[in-house]
């Protein structure tokens with residue numbers, strides 16, 4: 001039997017697609033999110049698979065992340081990896097019309113949460129299974145501002161650097177620490193009614209995650225995924 005994979009943000013568009021693909025590939029999955037109802041909806045959508053365990057937990061603070069780790073340890077599993085696909089609420093508007101509280105809140109929800117997840121999960125993976133994969137999911141849009149979603153652009157630029165710092169600082173750990181940067185809009189169960197000329201399909205994201213889980217040598221801090229492609233190391 002394969003080792004389990006933890007997916008944080010499992011009830012989200014990307015996380016849900018990653019969970020479905022991991023289950024189809026035979027990985028038991030521990031699906032984590034802050035709201036039990038949306039996790040149960042995920043389980044219903046996937047036909048209540050026996051290989052799916054849902055955990056209500058958060059990485060919004062160090063205390064919450066420690067609680068998540070305790071819940072994961074209590075499951076007494078071996079983990080092949082962890083995928084962190086969390087994101088802040090979608091809200092748009094000029095950043096200049098917002099205030100400091102708004103920006104601080106969005107940076108916390110997007111960047112500090114990834115930091116908390118990495119600090120909690122990398123040691124857990126290192127203890128349990130050599131060569132496990134810790135994979136953050138982010139956007140590849142890190143250099144050009146996306147007006148109307150300025151906080152999102154700032155967060156993604158920071159997440160790119162966070163991924164590099166985490167990769168470098170954990171080089172001696174028996175864990176591959178990487179980021180998958182999604183280059184384009186992803187069609188998921190949450191937005192498949194929208195019009196977009198070139199989607200990255202969520203199943204392609206799921207397959208890329210499995211490819212990295214099974215074959216990545218862990219040497220690249222960041223890998224870029226675009227529609228029709230496979231993960232390509234980023235050298236910037």
Ligand SMILES: NC(=O)c1ccc[n+]([C@@H]2O[C@H](COP(=O)([O-])OP(=O)(O)OC[C@H]3O[C@@H](n4cnc5c(N)ncnc54)[C@H](OP(=O)(O)O)[C@@H]3O)[C@@H](O)[C@H]2O)c1
Nearest residue numbers: 009011012013014033034035058059060086087182185186
């Ligand atoms: N969708 C796209 O087109 C796209 C494109 C490029 C990159 N990305 C990146 O992919 C990532 C995921 O995006 P998405 O579209 O899947 O977002 P999403 O649909 O909003 O899902 C995010 C999930 O994260 C969970 N979450 C949020 N904060 C959390 C926390 N502190 N602890 C635990 N779970 C938390 C939320 O569930 P609960 O509220 O239940 O906790 C939610 O299910 C983001 O980093 C985004 O930048 C997305």
